[in-house]
Amino acid sequence: MVVNYFTGLADEVRELLAELGVEKLTDLIGRTDLLEAVEGMTAKQSKLDLSSILETPVSPLSHPLYWTEPNQPFDKAELNQKIIEETEAAVASRAGGSFYFDVRNTDRSVGARLSGSVAKRYGNQGMATSPIKLYLDGTAGQSLGVWNAGGVEIYLTGDANDYVGKGMAGGKLVIKPHVGTTFACNDATIVGNTCLYGATGGKLFAAGTAGERFGVRNSGTIAVIEGAGDNACEYMTGGIVAILGATGVNFGAGMTGGFAYVMDSNDDFEGRVNTESVEAISLSDLYIHQEHLRGLIAEHLEETGSVHAENILANFDEWIPKFYLVKPKAADLRTLLGHQSRSAAELRVQAQ
Structure with missing residues (x-):
């Protein structure tokens, strides 16, 4: 029962990724162009300026947008x-x-x-x-x-x-x-x-x-x-x-x-x-x-x-x-x- 649930969840995730035109979840990191701001539900929320948050990040090719190095135990040599x-x-x-x-x-x-x-x-x-x-x-x-x-x-x-x-x-x-x-x-x-x-x-x-x-x-x-x-x-x-x-x-x-x-x-x-x-x-x-x-x-x-x-x-x-x-x-x-x-x-x- 559990296996079937996770299989169905994985299939649904793959379908959503395909709709967005990406192959894997890590391809979505930094893709702020796929986000859009919705209107605020209150007057105070409507005054929020989210443009700086939705700005597409620029990173040199040598600096990926997410951590890619193995995470060694802190005390490996301790x-x-x-x-x-x-x-x-x-x-x-x-x-x-x-x-x-x-x-x-x-x-x-x-x-x-x-x-x-x-x-x-x-x-x-x-x-x-x-x-x-x-x-x-x-x-x-x-x-x-x-x-x-x-x-x-x-x-x-x-x-x-x-x-x-x-x-x-x-x-x-x-x-x-x-x-x-x-x-x-x-x-x-x-x-x-x-x-x-x-x-x-x-x-x-x-x-x-x-x-x-x-x-x-x-x-x-x-x-x-x-x-x-x-x-x-x-x-x-x-x-x-x-x-x-x-x-x-x-x-x-x-x-x-x-x-x-x-x-x-x-x-x-x-x-x-x-x-x-x-x-x-x-x-x-x-x-x-x-x-x-x-x-x-x-x-x-x-x-x-x-x-x-x-x-x-x-x-x-x-x-x-x-x-x-x-x-x-x-x-x-x-x-x-x-x-x-x-x-x-x-x-x-x-x-x-």
């Missing part, structure tokens, strides 16, 4: 290429190893070519037991760790732009500030907007806050961050997100799977939840989920050295009343962790 060259032997031998690079905000999709190389040879999890570990220092451009494969672990000291972990399928992404920074990590943005868009696996730990739409369409990644903007966990279908700080509005809109732990640091979280899709339940009496959250925060501390995470763990019982579990309305609370979840009260009765 960071992604260096990563491929330096890790080639470790990937080929399946030995894994650690590699160190500086990164800047013009380095985009860092790690994507490496993930492609790993996945092409061994599939998604083929190097998970002997990973390639990239240690980056600086500010990463857009899409750090995009389509990250199992067996690729990226540790960034600095910060990153939008789309961190977009479509990641495995491995690990860790982002933390430089040692000695004077600001509180949980009050500073460390990753941009729309992180983990469409992610299906792996883990992300970021010692700082994220921009808007964190975890949108996440369907399998486990993540810990320290705050997020509007529309976090939007259309989420799986995975687990722990947010150790405030969020923006419209949390969990369209969420149909997975769940989140969220700290209500400003005592206003219930008013920020999209109640059409999800419900927020206090963690105060959910013992098993408390311990699960404790484990996630401990792993976050180990990976990032977050002072905020260390604070929470040191005073865990005092922080727990601040946390909510957010799940899709249709999801059964008792089976979110794959087994029968019991409250602290039920466990105390059992112990007696």
